[in-house]
Amino acid sequence: MKTLTTGEIAKMCDVNLRTVIRWIDRGDLKGFKLPGRGNNRVQLEDFLHFLQAHGMPIPPELSSEENSRILIIDDEAAVARSIGRVLRSAGYDTEIANDGFQGGSLLMKQQPALVTLDLRMPGISGYDVLKFIRTTPETATTKVIVISALDQPSLQRALDEGADAVLSKPFDNQQLTDLVKALLPLQGQQHTSPAE
Amino acid sequence: MKTLTTGEIAKMCDVNLRTVIRWIDRGDLKGFKLPGRGNNRVQLEDFLHFLQAHGMPIPPELSSEENSRILIIDDEAAVARSIGRVLRSAGYDTEIANDGFQGGSLLMKQQPALVTLDLRMPGISGYDVLKFIRTTPETATTKVIVISALDQPSLQRALDEGADAVLSKPFDNQQLTDLVKALLPLQGQQHTSPAE
DNA sequence: AAGATAGATGTCTCAAATGTCATGTTAGCC
DNA sequence: GGCTAACATGACATTTGAGACATCTATCTT
Numbered sequence: 001m002k003t004l005t006t007g008e009i010a011k012m013c014d015v016n017l018r019t020v021i022r023w024i025d026r027g028d029l030k031g032f033k034l035p036g037r038g039n040n041r042v043q044l045e046d047f048l049h050f051l052q053a054h055g056m057p058i059p060p061e062l063s064s065e066e067n068s069r070i071l072i073i074d075d076e077a078a079v080a081r082s083i084g085r086v087l088r089s090a091g092y093d094t095e096i097a098n099d100g101f102q103g104g105s106l107l108m109k110q111q112p113a114l115v116t117l118d119l120r121m122p123g124i125s126g127y128d129v130l131k132f133i134r135t136t137p138e139t140a141t142t143k144v145i146v147i148s149a150l151d152q153p154s155l156q157r158a159l160d161e162g163a164d165a166v167l168s169k170p171f172d173n174q175q176l177t178d179l180v181k182a183l184l185p186l187q188g189q190q191h192t193s194p195a196e
Numbered sequence: 197m198k199t200l201t202t203g204e205i206a207k208m209c210d211v212n213l214r215t216v217i218r219w220i221d222r223g224d225l226k227g228f229k230l231p232g233r234g235n236n237r238v239q240l241e242d243f244l245h246f247l248q249a250h251g252m253p254i255p256p257e258l259s260s261e262e263n264s265r266i267l268i269i270d271d272e273a274a275v276a277r278s279i280g281r282v283l284r285s286a287g288y289d290t291e292i293a294n295d296g297f298q299g300g301s302l303l304m305k306q307q308p309a310l311v312t313l314d315l316r317m318p319g320i321s322g323y324d325v326l327k328f329i330r331t332t333p334e335t336a337t338t339k340v341i342v343i344s345a346l347d348q349p350s351l352q353r354a355l356d357e358g359a360d361a362v363l364s365k366p367f368d369n370q371q372l373t374d375l376v377k378a379l380l381p382l383q384g385q386q387h388t389s390p391a392e
Numbered sequence: 393a394a395g396a397t398a399g400a401t402g403t404c405t406c407a408a409a410t411g412t413c414a415t416g417t418t419a420g421c422c
Numbered sequence: 423g424g425c426t427a428a429c430a431t432g433a434c435a436t437t438t439g440a441g442a443c444a445t446c447t448a449t450c451t452t
Contacts, residue, residue: 018430036417105332132298234409234438
């Protein structure tokens with residue numbers, strides 16, 4: 001049962017800490033007090049309910065926890081589409097990048113929970129991409145599955161450089177979805193509303 | 197998630213606070229209300245959309261922060277460093293991307309005011325990059341200077357596809373800084389003042 | 393061209409909500 | 423056990439929303 005402190009809520013709502021405490025005291029926001037001096041805690045669920053009840057936007061760091069976005073980086077359009085089909089039917093939101101530039105842009109823009117990465121793309125080394133993802137704070141924890149037709153040592157090198165998993169081409173669809181499910185355990189409980 | 201109050205918006209638009217509230221109530225400007233008495237908050241992003249949709253000028257305090265950042269996309273490290281040196285000495289903040297992936301990532305992450313783009317990079321077409329930048333809302337208004345050793349028709353094509361300016365290699369340093377200054381008019385007041 | 397009209401914006405005032413600051417305490421972390 | 427950052431609280435400053443009304447602006451009528 002995840003809980004939030006007043007400070008965390010204050011930051012997320014871009015509001016003063018004092019104001020959050022007043023919301024709780026007034027009963028607008030449901031919370032409870034710790035025994036010590038009465039520090040406030042709010043259950044995540046109650047906070048989300050509060051946001052929704054007042055038409056307030058949901059901070060990105062909360063919606064990203066149940067993030068189901070997957071970015072597919074592969075220069076072969078057919079392969080990318082195939083991967084996309086498999087993952088979409090498993091309930092994930094997929095986005096396809098056909099070249100390195102799109103890959104980098106969409107990675108930063110959408111902050112997906114997982115990336116499937118082709119090691120061999122024209123003009124760019126998959127290892128460099130991997131290294132970049134791992135050394136960039138925003139994406140350091142993003143899951144990466146390397147998909148490649150290269151030999152075993154190449155795949156091992158990818159693992160050494162930070163890939164969460166590797167998959168050798170050609171791959172089995174079930175293998176892929178199993179891997180993704182294993183890496184995104186939070187997925188599947190909740191789905192974002194299509195509104196707005 | 198940065199938000200603005202009605203008062204802040206009123207000042208930036210040089211308009212009465214009452215009017216801002218009416219914009220929100222009427223639905224012209226998207227906002228939300230805090231639980232207390234319904235104090236309004238507007239997300240920065242929504243405000244910018246509102247300004248753009250109505251052709252209103254963007255207040256300097258909102259654009260200035262990202263106004264001197266320049267992203268240099270060039271696979272030849274020596275060239276990139278050279279460009280960076282010139283622009284830094286002209287007072288701009290520069291960042292270098294050596295491949296398409298870094299280019300895309302840094303573009304989205306830093307939202308620079310201007311990009312210098314090499315047309316011919318391994319595995320990726322500069323035209324595709326240009327098109328991507330122009331069709332992505334976040335970067336549609338980013339200035340792009342194409343720097344290339346290709347022939348005149350190729351440069352013309354870059355202009356046709358949305359480049360703000362082109363520069364044929366090899367280029368003169370003065371040419372480059374002049375171009376940048378022309379494209380970033382707000383910049384330079386703070387750095388280039390040999391007067392007094 | 394002058395006047396009428398409707399809609400938008402500015403002004404004023406007041407109560408309520410939020411922000412700020414200082415202070416003392418606690419919780420979390422070595 | 424000690425230390426630092428986070429937290430609660432009170433007092434006070436500031437901002438804000440709402441109603442009522444004046445003023446402005448563009449458009450239409452005559």
